[in-house]
Amino acid sequence: MILVLGYGAVVLPFAAALIALLSDLFPRTVRAGFFLLLAAGGGVSVVAGVGCLLTGGIVTGQLGLGLPGLAWHLRLDPLSGFFLAVTGIVVVAVACYGPAYVRQYQNGQQPLSALGFFTGIFVAGMQLVLLANDVFLFMLAWEIMSLSSYFLVTYQHQHAANRRAGFLYLLMAEGSALLILLAFGILAAFAHGLTFGALRAAHVPVEWATAAFVLALLGFGLKAGLVPFHVWLPEAHPVAPSHISALMSGLMLKVAVYGFIRFVYGLVVHIQWRWGLAVLILGTVSALFGVLYAIMQHDLKRLLAYHSVENIGIIFMGLGLSMIFIGTGHPVLGVLGLIAALYHTLNHALFKSLLFLGSGAILLRTHEGDLEHMGGLIRRMPQTALLFLIGCLSISALPPFNGFVSEWLTFQTALQVSVLSNTVLRAVLPVSAALLALTGALAATCFVKVYGVAFLGRSRTRRIRHAREVAWGMRVGMGLLALLCLVFGILPTLTIRLIESVPRLLLHRGLPSASVHGWLWLTPVSARVASYSAPLLVLGLVLMLALGYGLLHPRRRRAAIRRSHAWDCGFGGLTPRMQYTSTAFSMPIRRIFSPVWTLKEQTEVQMDDREPLRVAGIRYQLQISDRIWPLLYEPMARGLQLVTRRIGRIQTGRVRTYLAYSFFTLLLLLWLVR
Amino acid sequence: MAGSLTLWSLALLQVLVFIAGAPLLTGWIRRVRSALQNRAAPPIWQPYRELAKLFRKNVVLADEASWIFRTTPYVVLAATVSAAAALPAVATHLPTDAIADVIVLVGFLALARFFLALAAMDVGTAFGGMAASREMMVASLAEPAMLIAVFTLSMTAGSTNLSTAVGYILHSGLVLRPAFVFTLVGLLMVAIAETGRLPVDNPATHLELTMIHEGMILEYGGRHLALIEWASEIKLMIYGVLIADLFLPWGIATRLTVPSLLLGSIALVAKLAFWGGLLAMVETHFAKMRLFRVPEFLNIAFLLCLLGLLSHLILEVAL
Known part of the structure; x- marks a missing residue:
């Protein structure tokens, strides 16, 4: 029964993709039908996922599709159930948001049918990855997901920048697929068969297991956007339509996390602490660099894409901690780390999708993606502004929202170092926790900037001044995500009780200590070590707010509160251009951490011709670019070019030579296969 | 049941005393500072008079102010009081201590700061943005340093719950x-740095360009300003009590009997008087730093906290 629901989660988006092909004939009906089917697919996958988490059962199935002799093996277990539920929630929200959002593309240069078709295929591909139980199906679904999202990135291919971003994305996606295939290949060499069960049963020597782990870390890390493989992310995510950005940033990166967890915890099984250390270091670096690069951006969607790098880093920190504790023989703490990582996965899917949908709402109404041109949107789009604020609070890891809970759990995991006997590990873990604290504080700075510059203050351009609130469907989509951000922030204990069945499957133990004191209290290790009661805190906050407002707000006075001009130092005439901009806001951070970026700053002062001491104008230019390009990718590209040019010499252009090549290759092969 | 009711009412009482007593600490600091600077001091309850005056006054809002600006004072006060509630001040093992540990406390202070910075940007002036940007810069360097300090202590005590940590330090004696x-x-x-005192920020300045915290609340007036001022007085006290709890916990009531509670209160007053005196000394002896010296100051704090952490790991755990 539950597996049928799982099939539904794949088939319904696929059906949606098929009917989207008709959207040029009956645009209105098809659009409604498409998003209904997509929402149904999302809903079904939430039901299947949550059902599987509640029962903790494993169901497998086999379909006679695909190549002869290689049937598709499918399996729904708590791990895939968790990710199915996460995907489903975001897909439902996007399906509510979509109808009003895609209307803008109706009479555009590109057919709407292409957008719908590839969206459906993309979602179906992601769900199929989660259900796959053999290497063949996994790679097939993985490629469906990667290739369909390539077409979504390049949907507006009239802009050269989008084509370039699409190419970069395709290159990285294929590189990642190749590495993952090699990682599976190593395991498969020791196994009888290609199903995951066979791979798990294989006895892989430690050296080969380590090689497979490294390949998997690189492959899934590339797709998830860990530093230094993150370069495609800030290029590709912003150029796609916003609801697709939400799906890509909120979900596709999570599918990569799923792949990594499945590979390491589900297939390799014998986890070494050294692997965990590598994952922890990569995660910490990604978190810190992601947020530092994000602060410097002023394009909203690009900034959000860099924040995805940060959050993926935090998820991998949790995984790294978990692997370290498992590898050193402390499985209970390993469970805690895994739960922290999974919790953050859920949270990031929610708030990042919410923020991308919010930025899409701004784009739709103002056609403006640059923070420097926004301002005062809270008065034009009040409800979007409120929902976006919830997203900002959640991603900044502020209590009582959901982002805080998962970071708190990560902190609690990192603080349990006293059980470790290795002194290096004992020093590295708290330092990484400290860097996580720095990351959190910088993220808060970044989102004060985003919200303050975009939504508060005065409108900087005419287009912003004439913005209107978006359609109700879009607000419902965002509202659903915002509500869940709050719910998962307030009820962490119940959430953990659900997530618990994942470690129960992978590590054969749960975390009973977390919920031993009832749903009010979250006590990850024991009540003595740490406790947190979000419901009571929220109750206290709400009571205090109500009390303060009730006591202080004048009831009798009918006259409105007096309004006046803000303080202008007595000169008068404040203009929107006098406000702090996004670049100005991040200037102190830029100055403190300046070695992190490649900065090109130019100031030209133009003097007045008639009065030599009077400044006529100042021109300031700032260019910030990613250090990784000149350090890693440009040398790599140059080397590749050099090598290919060398190899290119064998292309003579004469048929005889090519025939000779074929002949000798054939001989060689015959000799080899003999 | 009656026992737990007594406990909760004691906890509530502790919070009420905490927030009601916070302005007194500010008055005390001003008094000590005046004495050190050979000035005639205002009475110690002057902060209460100021709050009362502000509560009576009407609110004037800037033209551009949205609902963020109007709700921020309430959010800031509520978040700060929540942070204060999590802190064992007079007695340990009250039920409110278990609701939030020290990381949550830092999180609530961050929540208050987040809203204050947003409110500063809400009015759309350069001062607000400038102050918000600087405040967030200071905070993003100070918060990790504070968390490392807290981590060191919680690793020593094996707990991030303040009550447990205090109990551990008391139990292990003077080491x-x-x-x-x-x-x-x-x-x-x-x-x-976090409470906006000299040499990082000047709480008494009237020059817009030199201030951080005061720059953010430049547009506030009336009851809104009173709430924010009160919240920052509570915040000052939170840091005092936190430092006292972690480094000088002696005297705090671990059993809920009348004499030990009395002793705890007296000890708390003495410790806070010392903390206030120390702050006043620092404020008298140092001039305000240039803004871009502040990161260096905070980096030193960060390094010291990191050194503390490493020396804990190397010297204490290894033995």
Whole structure:
């Protein structure tokens, strides 16, 4: 029964993709039908996922599709159930948001049918990855997901920048697929068969297991956007339509996390602490660099894409901690780390999708993606502004929202170092926790900037001044995500009780200590070590707010509160251009951490011709670019070019030579296969 | 049941005393500072008079102010009081201590700061943005330093719950831990930066360009300003009590009997008087730093806290 629901989660988006092909004939009906089917697919996958988490059962199935002799093996277990539920929630929200959002593309240069078709295929591909139980199906679904999202990135291919971003994305996606295939290949060499069960049963020597782990870390890390493989992310995510950005940033990166967890915890099984250390270091670096690069951006969607790098880093920190504790023989703490990582996965899917949908709402109404041109949107789009604020609070890891809970759990995991006997590990873990604290504080700075510059203050351009609130469907989509951000922030204990069945499957133990004191209290290790009661805190906050407002707000006075001009130092005439901009806001951070970026700053002062001491104008230019390009990718590209040019010499252009090549290759092969 | 009711009412009482007493600490600091600077001092209850005056006054809002600006004072006060509630001040093992540990406390202070910075940007002036940007810069360097300090202590005590940590330190007696020395100095520096005191920020300045915290609340007036002022007085007290709890917990009531509670209150007053005197000394002896010296100051705090952590790991755990 539950597996049928799982099939539904794949088939319904696929059906949606098929009917989207008709959207040029009956645009209105098809659009409604498409998003209904997509929402149904999302809903079904939430039901299947949550059902599987509640029962903790494993169901497998086999379909006679695909190549002869290689049937598709499918399996729904708590791990895939968790990710199915996460995907489903975001897909439902996007399906509510979509109808009003895609209307803008109706009479555009590109057919709407292409957008719908590839969206459906993309979602179906992601769900199929989660259900796959053999290497063949996994790679097939993985490629469906990667290739369909390539077409979504390049949907507006009239802009050269989008084509370039699409190419970069395709290159990285294929590189990642190749590495993952090699990682599976190593395991498969020791196994009888290609199903995951066979791979798990294989006895892989430690050296080969380590090689497979490294390949998997690189492959899934590339797709998830860990530093230094993150370069495609800030290029590709912003150029796609916003609801697709939400799906890509909120979900596709999570599918990569799923792949990594499945590979390491589900297939390799014998986890070494050294692997965990590598994952922890990569995660910490990604978190810190992601947020530092994000602060410097002023394009909203690009900034959000860099924040995805940060959050993926935090998820991998949790995984790294978990692997370290498992590898050193402390499985209970390993469970805690895994739960922290999974919790953050859920949270990031929610708030990042919410923020991308919010930025899409701004784009739709103002056609403006640059923070420097926004301002005062809270008065034009009040409800979007409120929902976006919830997203900002959640991603900044502020209590009582959901982002805080998962970071708190990560902190609690990192603080349990006293059980470790290795002194290096004992020093590295708290330092990484400290860097996580720095990351959190910088993220808060970044989102004060985003919200303050975009939504508060005065409108900087005419287009912003004439913005209107978006359609109700879009607000419902965002509202659903915002509500869940709050719910998962307030009820962490119940959430953990659900997530618990994942470690129960992978590590054969749960975390009973977390919920031993009832749903009010979250006590990850024991009540003595740490406790947190979000419901009571929220109750206290709400009571205090109500009390303060009730006591202080004048009831009798009918006259409105007096309004006046803000303080202008007595000169008068404040203009929107006098406000702090996004670049100005991040200037102190830029100055403190300046070695992190490649900065090109130019100031030209133009003097007045008639009065030599009077400044006529100042021109300031700032260019910030990613250090990784000149350090890693440009040398790599140059080397590749050099090598290919060398190899290119064998292309003579004469048929005889090519025939000779074929002949000798054939001989060689015959000799080899003999 | 009656026992738990007594406990909860005691906890509530502790919070009420905490927030009602906070302006007194500010008055005390001003008095000591005046004495050190050979000035005639205002009465110690002057902050209460100021709050009362502000509560009576009407609110004037800037033209551009949205609902963020109007709700921020309430959110800031509520978040700060929540942070205060999590802190064992007079007695340990009250039920409110278990609701939030020290990381949550830091999180609530961050929540208050987030809203204050947003409110500063809400009015759309350069001052607000400038102050918000600087405040967030200071905070993003101070918060990790503070968390490292807290981590060191919680690793020593094996708990991030403040009550448990206090109990552990009391139980282990007077031991000179090198980690604590580094951490104490680092945490003091962080506290000075976070509460907006000299030499990082000047709470009494009237020059817009030199101030951070005061720049953010430039547009506030009436009851809104009163709430924010009160919240920052509570915040000052939170840092005092936190440092006292972690480094000088002696005297705090661990059993809920009348004499021990009395002793706890007296000890708390003495410790806070000392903390206020220390702040006043620092404020008298140092001039305000240039803004871009502040990161260096905070980096030193960060390094000291990190040194504390490492010396804990190397010197204490290894033994």
